[in-house]
Amino acid sequence: MNKRCIGCGKILQDQDKSSEGYTPNLKNEYCMRCFRLKNYGEKKEGEIVLEKDILTRVNKGKGIAFFLVDFLNINQETIHLFNKIKLPKILVISKSDMLRREMNQDKIRIWLDQVYQVDKVLFISNKPSFKSNNIFKIMEEYNTYTAYIMGLTNAGKSTFLNKLLKEAGIKKEILASNKPNTTLDFIKIKIGEYTIFDTPGFSYQNDSLALLNKEIKPISYQIKPNTRLIINDLELFFKEENKVIFYGSTKIERKYQETPQLVYKINVSANQDIVLPGIGYLNIKEPCQIWSNKDNLETRIDVSEVKYE
Ligand SMILES: Nc1nc2c(ncn2[C@@H]2O[C@H](COP(=O)(O)OP(=O)(O)OP(=O)(O)O)[C@@H](O)[C@H]2O)c(=O)[nH]1
């Protein structure tokens, strides 16, 4: 049987230096690429596994899928991906240690159901206080011994599997890194009678990704009349005064100008979020009309506005 790199899941080979899985010595556990990434943090640009290849393979399989996404990256685009999974599936909010206390799990559950019609949700984190063996309980409920750990790149899939391996006393470690697209192939893990697959992560269509690597800290901005906000390639124009709170992973630039010059008009109610895929979201306090350079921006209710029944 072909031996696979335990870092990225590719078949190890010692023939072609420029191809995936190359190692000078087939006795090694890691390919050259993973060895460099693990020891020196070096990584090539542009390594990516196609969304359709991952989905086709999972959808032909048996068992259940756990789809990992961190809170900043929950939006229509990622939920749409989640909905393309045909196996029974659970949405998993990863890196839950990064959530602020007021974004409590019960509120997030109700909010996910109301806004995105997702009702099966699990919260995980690499911190010891979060129990990861819940996934075995869920697998039992679904009468299956097979699971796929799927989700956005950098969501923490490999880290989660490493935690399961460690808890089971298995000395094997998949490569995890703060760079996108670390895992390049399916990696099969056996824990007791359970078979769990790590899978390559999905990327956003526009290639950007909100990297959640510290607690989600809001930044408030007082908006003066005629303000233009520039957030990466997105622009928003506010004619009136307002207050916005930004939850994201990039910087916002503010400019003042007289006229909108932007094409698309959006009506926003009080306390709504405007979603910025690959960046995070912007909470808008006062009802207003804003102009944008993008069509069809997603708006939704703020998670803190959720009412318990
Ligand atoms: N704070 C925090 N960081 C985490 C957690 N899980 C993973 N990380 C960090 O997130 C980064 C990405 O982790 P990976 O496990 O490589 O993510 P992945 O989903 O396997 O990524 P791909 O293989 O690229 O699809 C690493 O820097 C991890 O240390 C978590 O629960 N909390």
Ligand SMILES: [Mg+2]
């Ligand atoms: Mg991975």
